Amino acid sequence: MPITDRPVETVTSLVEDAVTAPSMHNAQPWRFVHRADTRSLALYGDPSRSLPASDPDGRGLHLGCGAALFNLRVSAAHHGWGTATELLPDPRDPWHLADVVLQEPGPAEPGTADLYPALRKRHTSRFPFSDERIPAEILDGLRGAALLEGCRLIVPGSWHSDTVLDLVRDAELFESADTALRKEIASWTRTGRAGEGPATEGIPSYAFGPRQYGVTAPARDFDALHDLPGRAVAVFEARPQIALLGTMDDSPADWLRAGQAMERVLLQATLDGVSASLMSQPLEWPELRSLTREPGSLTGFVHMLFRFGYGPRGTATPRRPAEEVLTVE
CATH class of the missing domain: 3.40.109.10 (NADH Oxidase)
Structure with a gap:
């Protein structure tokens, strides 16, 4: 047209x-x-x-x-x-x-x-991934996707990966002790109970994924404040494959560029058959965010953590219709 x-x-x-x-x-x-x-x-x-x-x-x-x-x-x-x-x-x-x-x-x-073709296939997966490692050529392609948007995607080595995963767990402890933050997260989850917000937004319970048996993967548990009955329990991968998206500077323009790079990486991963989830837990705490950066890296500020792997793609979450978000003047 x-x-x-x-x-x-x-x-x-x-x-x-x-x-x-x-x-x-x-x-x-x-x-x-x-x-x-x-x-x-x-x-x-x-x-x-x-x-x-x-x-x-x-x-x-x-x-x-x-x-x-x-x-x-x-x-x-x-x-x-x-x-x-x-x-x-x-x-x-x-x-x-x-x-x-x-x-x-x-x-x-x-x-x-x-x-x-990946726009409507890309879904956050909070499910277990297999232990199969992602080939280097696919990771290189994801790095290239980030570079096209002026950002860097870092695939950390073992020691840096362990450090980041420890920071995710530290952030979860911070979160559990912060009443305001827990209340805010609860306000954006949907379990079908009375008094919750519109069904066209927030995280529905079917997208929570199973509870982890042990805690190895850095998937955020949106059910922590609800404790839904009958929710499945599963063993997650022992060595999560993660990556960090960052920029040299930390201005609103950098945040917008990072958002574009984040989506380009996710869409490319979807086309490559790689499932993904996003992790922002340690990035929500200034005292932890600075520690996610690899010393000596050209990436000055980390904006998002990815968990990649082979497994369920996750399910579509609701979206508000276009007439609610588009104004014609």
Whole structure:
């Protein structure tokens, strides 16, 4: 469909693809504004969906919005459109995160359109993975995906991996002692009980995954405050395969770039048959976040931890419909 035909329908389709992105606790902290009779689409962060206990500086919010921005770029490329993207276009409005202008077909971004089949197959997996190691060539491809978005993906060696996993467990102890944080997490989980939030957002109980028998994998347990009856118990992999996504600097623009890199990595992993989950637990505590960085690395700031492996892909979690997140002016 040419851009000039039915532009609102075009933009709605792009937004429907964009919102398949992951976000912290599936809060979906984005909104889009399309100016009628133009090719422009603005992305805003939604402060009403911020997480003050888990994400006081809004870095996680920017990561989620960056992931949605990348999905929009993938959708546009798939349909044959170019995009011109400007991050943080209005210094007076910090919630105005990006402007995207649809362009006539031109030189394609490297590999972007090829990622489109993964948009609706990518799901966070909180299930056990096998002990099979991921081939080096696949890891190299994931590193390359991050570099295309100006970020670095670090696959840590044994000692660094052990350190990061210890920090995840330390963060879990911090979390268990923080009443406000625990309450916030509980407010974004959905178990079917009365008084919970809308079913179109948050983490539903079917996506919790099984309880771990022993604690080896760094999967966040969203059931800690609910203790659902009948939930399965499983043995997770003894040596989780993890990676760290980072940038040299730590500004809101870096967070948006990291969000785009995060999603590119996840979509590439999906195409490669690799399952993944995201871990932000130690990154939510400043005293632990700095320790996740490998000494001597060119990555100055870590923004996300990945757990990769072979196993169930996980299940789709709900999304708000496009009409709730898209405004046409």
